[in-house]
Amino acid sequence: MSFTGFRHAVAGAVMALAPTASLAAEDVKISGFTWPGYGFWHIAIEKGLAPDLNIDYQAIEDPYESFNLVAAGQMDVVSSTVEFTPVGIESGLPIKLVAFGNLSYGTDKIVAAPGISSAEDLVGKEVAVLEGGLSQIFVAMWLEQNGVQFDSVTYRNIIADDAFAAMIGGSVAASEFWEPYGANTLKALEGSSVLAQSREPYWLQQGVIADGLYMSDAFVTDRRETAKKTLQALYDAIAWWQENPTEGNQIIADGMKMSVADVELVLGKDGSRTDGGLYVYDFMEAAQFCGAAPGNPPFDQSNGQMADHWNLVSEWWVKFDLIEQINPPETGIECDLHRELYEAGYRG
Template sequence: MKTRQNWSLCITAAVTAGLMAFGLIGSAVAAERVQISGLTWPGYGFWDIAIAKKLAPDLDISYQQIEDPYESFNLMTADKMDVVSSTAEFAPVGVERGMPIKFVAFANLSYGTDKIVGGPDIKVAKDLSGKEVAVLEGGLAQIFVAMWLEQNGVPYDSVKYRNIIADDAFAALVGGGVAASEFWEPYGSNVLKALPGSSVLAQSREPYWLKRAVVADGLYMSDNFLTKRRDTARKTLKAMYDAIAWWKKNPAEGNQIIADSMKMSLDDVELVLGKDGSGVDGGLYVYDFMEAARFCGVVPGDPPFGQKNGQVVDHWNLISDWWVKFGLIKEVKAPETGVECDLHRELYESGYRG
C-alpha cells in the first residue's frame, strides 16, 4: 500500500510538472486576442455583450471605440486591428486604395434611425436646389441624400454637400447654416425638437430604402485575419451572432450592458435597438446569422424586407456606382475583390444556425 502511494505521488508530481511546463496549471490557457474597433454606436454593442457574457471563452475580444472610421481601417491596414464594425459603404473605397480588408457580413439595416431633415423652408426635394446640405462626405449619408434627390426628380449634384459630422450638423441646421442634413439617432429627433418648422423629408424605414438595403452597417476583417487566423475569424463571427441571439432573448439586460459599455443613456440605446428584441420596435434592424448568410447568398432563402438572396452583389455595385459619380473611386470593380462570404458558408456547413 505504501509503495502504491509513493508511486501515485510520483505520477502526480510528474504530470503536474508537465502541465506547469505547458502553462496549464497555475494560470488559465491564454485566450487568443482579437482586436475590434468601431464607433460609439448601439448597433456595434453586441461585441460588448459577447465580452460581458463570455460567449467566446477561448477568445480575448477587445472592442475599442474609435470615432473616425478611417483611423480604424488604417489600423487594420497596419495589421493592428483584426475586425472593424462600420457602415456598409467603405469596401469599394478600401479596395481602390489597396487596403487589405474584406466586407464579411451585412450586420444591420437602418430601420428609421436615419433621417433627412429639412429646415423650416424646405418641404420637398426641389426646395433644396442650389442650397447646402450637411452630410458626412464619403459616407452613407451622402449616398442616401443623393438617391433621395434623384428619386424625387432632382439631380444629385444640384445641391452643395457640406462635410459636417452629426453634432456639428445639428448646430448648422438649427442655426440656419445649412438647409437640410442627414442625421442618425438621437440627432434627428433632437433637431426636430430644437428647430420649429423642421420636418422629416425622408427616413430609412420606408420600403424603398429597406428593399435596397442602402443605409446599413457591415463587418470588415483584415486579409491577414481571414487567411492566417481563419479558425479564429470564424469563431469571432460566431461570437457576434451568439451575442445577437442572446440579446434577442434578453433585450433589457443586453441594452443595459451596451449602455454601460458605450457610456450612453439607456433611452438612447433603446431608441436605436428597441426594447423587445424583435428588431422592429426601434430604429435599427439587426440581422441574425441566417438573414446575413442569405444576404451573402451562401444559404437558401431570402433576407427580410423584400431583399433577394445574394443581394450583397447588387449592394456592392450600387455603392460603387455612386462612388464613381462622386469621384471617390475610378471604376466599379468585381465584388469578390472586396467581399468575403465564405465564413458564413463554413459556419452553416458546420451545422451552425445562429
C-alpha cells in the same frame, strides 16, 4: 484620395474579453465606434460567449486609424459602415467586408428647414451631409428618386452637432441626421419636417444605410477558424439579446457608457429588432444577404444582395469621384465564412 464616409457615428463598442475557459485563448484585436448597433460584443464579453478567444477591443472613433492599423497588421476586425469597402479596396487596403451587421430602420432622416417641402425646393441650396458617407448617398438617391439631379445641390461636409447648429442657424436648407440629432432638430426648429426616413420600404429593400463587419485579409486566410469563431460569438450574442433584451440593453449601456434610454432608442426594448431605429441581422439573414445560405433576407431583399449593394455604392462613388471604376464585388467581399458556418450546421 480623401474619404470621410466612415465618420458616420454609427459604430460599435466591441470586445475586451479575457479568456474564461482556456489558458491558450487566442488573441483577436477589434476596433470600432461607440454605437449601440455594435454593442452585442459587450454581451459576448459579459456572458462568456467566446471563452477561447481573448478579444482586445480598442474604442477608436476615427476609422482611418482603425483601417491603418489593419494595413499595419495590428488590427484583425473593424466595425464600420458598409460604404467604405470599394474605396478601401481601390486604395489597396487588405480588408474584406464579411457581414452586413444591421440596417437603419428609421434612425436616419433627411430633415428639411422651414419652407422646404420637396426635392425641387432644394435645388441650388446647401445640404449638410457626411461627404463620402452613407448620408451623401442617401440624399443623392432621394433627390434622383424625386426627379432632381443629385448634383443640383451643394453638399456641405458637416455632421452631428455642427449640422444641428447649421439647421437652427439657417445656413443649410436640409441635413441628413442619425439619432438623436434628427429628433432633436425636429423638436428645436419650428416648422422643420422629415423629407425621407430609412424605415420607408424602398430604403429597407435597397439596404443602403447599414453597418458592416470588416476583417483583415490575413485574419480571414491565415486564422480562418478564429475568424469563424469571432463571427459566431457575435451572432450568439444577438440571439441572447433577443431573449433577454432588458438585461442586454443594460449591458450595452454600461459597456459604452450610454444611457439605457439612448440604447433603447436605437435597438428597441423588446428584442423584436423592429421597435427601435436599427434592424439587426441575425446569422441566417446575414448569410442570406451574402448568398451563403438558402432563402431571402428581410424587407424584400434578395439572396446574395451583398454583391448588388457593392455595385450600387461603387456607382455612387464613381459619380462623386471617390473611386475611378467599379471593381468586381469579390475583390472586397468575403461571404464564405458564413457559408462554412452554415454548412457546419450553425444557425445562430
